Amino acid sequence: MAERQTATYLNERFIAAGLRPLTRFGQNFLIDLNLLDLIARSAEMQKTDVVLEVGTGMGSLTTRLAEAAGAIVTVEIDDNLAELSQAELEQYPHVLQLHCDALKNKHTLAPELMDNVRKALQSLGESARFMLVANLPYNIATPLISNLLAGDPPPDRMVVTIQKEMADRLVAAPGSKDYGALSVWVQSQCAVEIVRVMPPQVFWPRPKIDSAIVRIDLQPERRAAIADLKFFHETVRALFFHRRKLLRSVTCSAFKGRLSKPEVDQTLQAAGYSGTERTEQLTVDQIIELCEHLRQAVS
Structure with missing residues (x-):
């Protein structure tokens, strides 16, 4: 039973099924x-609440979530584990197990993931919240x-x-x-x-390494303050691509073909920077403000 997920229990279940992690x-x-x-x-x-769990495993966490949440969408990529855990979850009609990779590719979620989350949110009404809870x-x-x-x-x-890490x-x-x-x-939102x-x-x-339980709470007002999330996300990645280089250098590289060097200098000056700073020295709020200056300069 999933409630008894100990090393001995898991080892015995895997041996009995002829499996290994x-x-x-x-x-x-x-x-x-x-x-x-x-x-x-x-x-x-x-x-x-609608809870998304990625990595059903043997269903031990899933059953705990099912006791508290209104709907669960749990995802398991492994054929054998999906079959084993399904037996544990049959008693919970509000738990939907998807058998797929949670990611379509590195930058895209599997479409069925969020399609089913949205359906569950709609069924629970306007007060429904969306959570990711997972090992x-x-x-x-x-x-x-x-x-x-x-x-x-x-x-x-x-x-x-x-x-x-x-x-x-x-x-x-x-x-x-x-x-x-x-x-x-993450901290920007x-x-x-x-x-x-x-x-x-x-x-x-x-x-071989330590792990951690992390809680991340969305702050809607901070998210709403970012004018263009896609532009912001891409620009932040570009600014940190060469984290040790000077701000002027990484900005010129990131916006090559979109802003000339004089335009980069003008934009940095308007944002209050000389260009000799490094991105890693700037606070989250400073980077948000800088990205907005760059967005306006490009547009």
């Missing part, structure tokens, strides 16, 4: 049941979170387990080694906190 799918199962409960509690779900496979965590924040609707809340990037401050495009993209750092031994099989 697949590294290419990032299959590391959380076996500390207290931490599974912590993930569910941290989401603070209500019966009007994420490490190899898709960054593109999944980034693409969801670029989508419509974005999640009102995300509570996920990810690599500790990625968690550090999400909460990083300007000037630190972890501060980069992902930090700015959300409040982020690390809920708990987790050692390898709470997973089966054990990963």
